[in-house]
Amino acid sequence: MTRVTIKDVARIAGVSPSAVSRVFTDGASASEATREKVLTVARDLGYRPSLLARGLVGTRTNLVTLVMGRMHDPFDALFLDELAEALAARGTRLMLASAGRDAAGDSGLLQALDYKSDAVIVAAGTMSPEHADLCVRAGLPVILSGRVLDAPGVDSVLADNVGGGRQAAELLVRTGCRRLAYLGRGGATFSDRERLKGFAGAASRAGIEVATTAVADRDHGTVFQAATDLFAGPAPPDGLFASTDSMAIAAIEAARAVGLSVPDDLSIVGFNNVPAAAWRSNQLTTVDYPIAGVVSGILDLLDSRLADPDRAREVRRIPTGLVVRATTREKHPHRRGCP
Amino acid sequence: MTRVTIKDVARIAGVSPSAVSRVFTDGASASEATREKVLTVARDLGYRPSLLARGLVGTRTNLVTLVMGRMHDPFDALFLDELAEALAARGTRLMLASAGRDAAGDSGLLQALDYKSDAVIVAAGTMSPEHADLCVRAGLPVILSGRVLDAPGVDSVLADNVGGGRQAAELLVRTGCRRLAYLGRGGATFSDRERLKGFAGAASRAGIEVATTAVADRDHGTVFQAATDLFAGPAPPDGLFASTDSMAIAAIEAARAVGLSVPDDLSIVGFNNVPAAAWRSNQLTTVDYPIAGVVSGILDLLDSRLADPDRAREVRRIPTGLVVRATTREKHPHRRGCP
DNA sequence: GGCCATCGTGCAAACGTTTGCAATCGATGC
DNA sequence: GCATCGATTGCAAACGTTTGCACGATGGCC
Numbered sequence: 001m002t003r004v005t006i007k008d009v010a011r012i013a014g015v016s017p018s019a020v021s022r023v024f025t026d027g028a029s030a031s032e033a034t035r036e037k038v039l040t041v042a043r044d045l046g047y048r049p050s051l052l053a054r055g056l057v058g059t060r061t062n063l064v065t066l067v068m069g070r071m072h073d074p075f076d077a078l079f080l081d082e083l084a085e086a087l088a089a090r091g092t093r094l095m096l097a098s099a100g101r102d103a104a105g106d107s108g109l110l111q112a113l114d115y116k117s118d119a120v121i122v123a124a125g126t127m128s129p130e131h132a133d134l135c136v137r138a139g140l141p142v143i144l145s146g147r148v149l150d151a152p153g154v155d156s157v158l159a160d161n162v163g164g165g166r167q168a169a170e171l172l173v174r175t176g177c178r179r180l181a182y183l184g185r186g187g188a189t190f191s192d193r194e195r196l197k198g199f200a201g202a203a204s205r206a207g208i209e210v211a212t213t214a215v216a217d218r219d220h221g222t223v224f225q226a227a228t229d230l231f232a233g234p235a236p237p238d239g240l241f242a243s244t245d246s247m248a249i250a251a252i253e254a255a256r257a258v259g260l261s262v263p264d265d266l267s268i269v270g271f272n273n274v275p276a277a278a279w280r281s282n283q284l285t286t287v288d289y290p291i292a293g294v295v296s297g298i299l300d301l302l303d304s305r306l307a308d309p310d311r312a313r314e315v316r317r318i319p320t321g322l323v324v325r326a327t328t329r330e331k332h333p334h335r336r337g338c339p
Numbered sequence: 340m341t342r343v344t345i346k347d348v349a350r351i352a353g354v355s356p357s358a359v360s361r362v363f364t365d366g367a368s369a370s371e372a373t374r375e376k377v378l379t380v381a382r383d384l385g386y387r388p389s390l391l392a393r394g395l396v397g398t399r400t401n402l403v404t405l406v407m408g409r410m411h412d413p414f415d416a417l418f419l420d421e422l423a424e425a426l427a428a429r430g431t432r433l434m435l436a437s438a439g440r441d442a443a444g445d446s447g448l449l450q451a452l453d454y455k456s457d458a459v460i461v462a463a464g465t466m467s468p469e470h471a472d473l474c475v476r477a478g479l480p481v482i483l484s485g486r487v488l489d490a491p492g493v494d495s496v497l498a499d500n501v502g503g504g505r506q507a508a509e510l511l512v513r514t515g516c517r518r519l520a521y522l523g524r525g526g527a528t529f530s531d532r533e534r535l536k537g538f539a540g541a542a543s544r545a546g547i548e549v550a551t552t553a554v555a556d557r558d559h560g561t562v563f564q565a566a567t568d569l570f571a572g573p574a575p576p577d578g579l580f581a582s583t584d585s586m587a588i589a590a591i592e593a594a595r596a597v598g599l600s601v602p603d604d605l606s607i608v609g610f611n612n613v614p615a616a617a618w619r620s621n622q623l624t625t626v627d628y629p630i631a632g633v634v635s636g637i638l639d640l641l642d643s644r645l646a647d648p649d650r651a652r653e654v655r656r657i658p659t660g661l662v663v664r665a666t667t668r669e670k671h672p673h674r675r676g677c678p
Numbered sequence: 679g680g681c682c683a684t685c686g687t688g689c690a691a692a693c694g695t696t697t698g699c700a701a702t703c704g705a706t707g708c
Numbered sequence: 709g710c711a712t713c714g715a716t717t718g719c720a721a722a723c724g725t726t727t728g729c730a731c732g733a734t735g736g737c738c
Contacts, residue, residue, distance in 0.1 A: 003477075048449065048452060048453055049453070050395070050453065050455065051453040051454050052391050052394045052395045052454060052455055053395055055391045056389070056391045056392055056395055070420045070424075071416040071419065071420055074413050074416070076416065077410040077413070077415065077416040078410075080410065081409045081410055081437075084435055084437045085409070085437060088436075088437055088446075093434060093436075093450060093454070094434070094435045095432060095433070095434050095435070096423055096433045096434070096435050097427075097432075098420075098423045098424060098427055110387065111432060113387060114387055114388070114389065114390040115390050115391060115432070116389065116391055138342075220614060220615075220617075220618055224618075224619065250618075253618065253619050253620050256620070257619065275559060276559075278559075279559055279563075279589075279592065280563065280592050280596065281592050281595070281620065
């Protein structure tokens, strides 16, 4: 019932606690004989170093705090999965701080400090420059996922939202759509803002002005209603870009409900490439969110930042791809080479 | 850059570190004057107690480790959300241990020990009695979610899967289905086994034998294929119970693909009541998984177990409900009262 | 064989708290 | 006025590690 400590191992193995400690920290010098003795005893006793004690004295915790909001979108779960897996493979533990109701990752940041996390990864909640500054000042590296904050020492990794939006627009234009619409949170979210920017920019270069409908909530019902209104309204689009696959799927549903045929009457492009996008009933053309790339970018920046806390702030953008399925039309083949 | 400790606060406030500590642990005696002085200084200095140090000496950590697998199903995210929120509201921190590739929550359990967690909640991975015993012996409470393990001191909370399966069968029988089928993991998963048991039991009481098709993987494509084969096979069912909403939705898709009309030719009932079940394109009748009830049951058991580590093992089953939507038929009204 | 570099080891001081014990203090009851 | 009592406080010892320092042993090199 009482914990087996480093001293127990030391006593039984006939060495000092320091020796045991050195056996368990790689890179430290210990003779082969000692190592073997210690490891044997440790195994027999079932000894495991206390990470609390280790973290208290040591400089590194191997602990990272993740600030996340509620995972309303399947995409969030994918992301968390990938990140958790990557961290685990690296021997890093993950502490979860839900940025629940309170506006900010505020409490999450403090929690990270309380446990002396090596770093905090912020994937949700609004993060004020003040809080970021607080952390950096306290020596806690902050890595933002999916947004950029112009504060010294705060790194960011994100999908190339602007590029993704552009890809969507170019595809729609290329396949003959002329009345483009955007459906999303609009200015309310960092990534949505960027996606819209890329989409509208590319459309404008093709001489098309985008009609944007911003929705207050990503909830399926809300989006379905907004899409229905848009499609049944006075100026229905023939090409729609939704800032999220989930929203795009709701839009597909709405199109069916009002009797529009996809992609004949209406082309739809989503963002993220979640598994459901590939389902038979959706066959959604979408911009692929490079989850693996973003996650490994985060780990990369984590390493760099830990190695050199004073390095310049870095923003890493991971390029997106386009996954063409059945909610967009084929490129008109007869136009090929004979304009 | 250097951390502000309890001694800093003590020095500036002109009291001993003990006094500061007592101000910050409720239930300890401290005069109003001291309290005020200390709190003021602490706020000015931005002092926060180190949870590492506190956990090292104290007996309680306010830290709980959650062992989870990859969240392939949207349901998993819902569950995690609810649990994280409830724990946060209670002031408990949550550490994530993904039971990734390695078969067991094994590594997760060890991680929990390393950080002196107050308890470990196991929601995924197979958990061997040996490991459970290891934990209990080490004084680490284990709470299982969604399964039962017959080991002393290991508590469980689960949805009433058997009851849910029964509800599904009774609904199908009541609405006139006679050729019942089950689609799920079959014996491979604890909850699926129970759901099947409840379903087949109730069907058998109505004189119907259930055709079960067990699928190796919950992946949408796999399930879609299995359902298609079943529907196009020699003995297509007129009532299907899927052990998961996600699988039920894949089945709906398959039914449409082979030209079956739901619910006219085929009734379908799912399990979990995820948001997607309510979508217009699915309108899935399903057994409601009482997430809130399960989560509060977990917290309940957590408290009880911490209060009395030697109490008898407890298994708590939370009743399910039935949410009738459009994938099942209306009860035949003309049969009412005139059999 | 002497010298220097290297390696392995133990001692003791941290790390930032909590908490049992004893002491102080003011008030209360007689 | 004195003994008692409870509340408040400080001291010091834990909690389980890591790590700088010093010291002895070992081995290579000339």
